[in-house]
Amino acid sequence: MVIQAGVALVVVGAVLLLAGGDWLWPQAWAFLAEMALFCLALGFWFARYDPELVSSRLSSPIQTDRKPWDRVFMATVATAFLGWMVLIALDARRFHWSDMSIWCQALGAILIALCMIVAEFTFRANTFAAPQSRTQGGRDQRVATTGPYAFVRHPIYAGALLYLLGAPLLLGSWCGFLLFPLLAIGLGVRALGEERMLRSRLTDYDIYTRRVRFRFVPYIW
Numbered sequence: 001m002v003i004q005a006g007v008a009l010v011v012v013g014a015v016l017l018l019a020g021g022d023w024l025w026p027q028a029w030a031f032l033a034e035m036a037l038f039c040l041a042l043g044f045w046f047a048r049y050d051p052e053l054v055s056s057r058l059s060s061p062i063q064t065d066r067k068p069w070d071r072v073f074m075a076t077v078a079t080a081f082l083g084w085m086v087l088i089a090l091d092a093r094r095f096h097w098s099d100m101s102i103w104c105q106a107l108g109a110i111l112i113a114l115c116m117i118v119a120e121f122t123f124r125a126n127t128f129a130a131p132q133s134r135t136q137g138g139r140d141q142r143v144a145t146t147g148p149y150a151f152v153r154h155p156i157y158a159g160a161l162l163y164l165l166g167a168p169l170l171l172g173s174w175c176g177f178l179l180f181p182l183l184a185i186g187l188g189v190r191a192l193g194e195e196r197m198l199r200s201r202l203t204d205y206d207i208y209t210r211r212v213r214f215r216f217v218p219y220i221w
Contacts, residue, residue: 001044001054001058002040002043004058005039005040005043009032009035009036009039012032012035012085013028013032015082015085015086015089016028016031016032016085016088016089016171017089018089019086019089019090019093019094020089020090020093020094021093021094022093022094025089027092027093027170027171027172028089028093028171030109031112031167031170031171034109034112034113034170035112038112038113038116039116042116042119042123045120046123050123050127052127053123053127056127056128069193070190070193073189073190073193077186077190080183080186084179084183087173087175087176087179088167088168088171088173088175088176089171091173091175091176092171092172092173092176093172097174097175098172098174098175100169100172100173100174104169104172105171105172107166108165108166108167108168108169108170109166109170110166111163111166111169112162112163112166112170114159114162114166115160115162115163115166116159117159118148118155118156118158118159118162119156119159121147121148121155122147122148122156122159124147125144125146125147125155126144126147126149128142128144142202142204143198143202143204143205145208145211145212150212151212151214151218152212152214152215152216152217152218153191153195153208153209153212153215154187154191154194154215154216157187157190157191157215157216158216158217160187161184161216161217164180164183165180187216188215188216188221191215191216195209
């Protein structure tokens with residue numbers, strides 16, 4: 001867990017600092033520090049209280065029961081995310097296209113923290129929350145209906161929306177912030193694909209979707 005988190009932070013940090021052209025960029029270091037703090041804190045907590053969840057989330061991305069569309073989608077998302085980080089760095093630090101107040105940057109840090117809090121409640125309610133779009137038959141998987149799942153079908157993606165808003169704000173990039181609708185649409189596409197898979201493999205999922213109507217945000221979608 002520590003190795004995977006460390007590698008991810010090093011890659012993202014290198015992309016930001018190289019593209020920004022400033023190894024002392026304070027907002028980038030604040031962003032990386034916040035991500036490291038929350039990711040490791042959540043990881044260690046769940047490693048103690050729900051090791052099966054951690055094992056599932058650290059499993060190989062190559063799974064026999066994983067749909068081909070999801071492999072392509074995740075590869076596309078990883079590439080798009082790094083490209084988004086490059087754009088944010090070019091905008092906020094190298095070329096200074098954006099001029100963002102310290103209050104907007106503070107709001108970004110708060111939104112990222114809220115994303116992590118939503119993730120904690122989501123993982124508490126759903127021990128089967130794997131990063132791959134697949135079911136886990138060997139673990140007697142069932143439909144999660146408690147906690148945030150009582151309000152929206154995909155709370156982890158609802159939390160991700162907060163992150164997608166918060167990251168460019170904390171880093172000081174209006175260009176990155178304006179790409180939020182495209183990134184949100186990408187999450188929506190994956191959510192629809194997951195629902196098709198869950199309907200076909202979990203018998204109670206149709207009942208759940210009739211009770212919980214909204215996917216990301218109550219009364220909106």
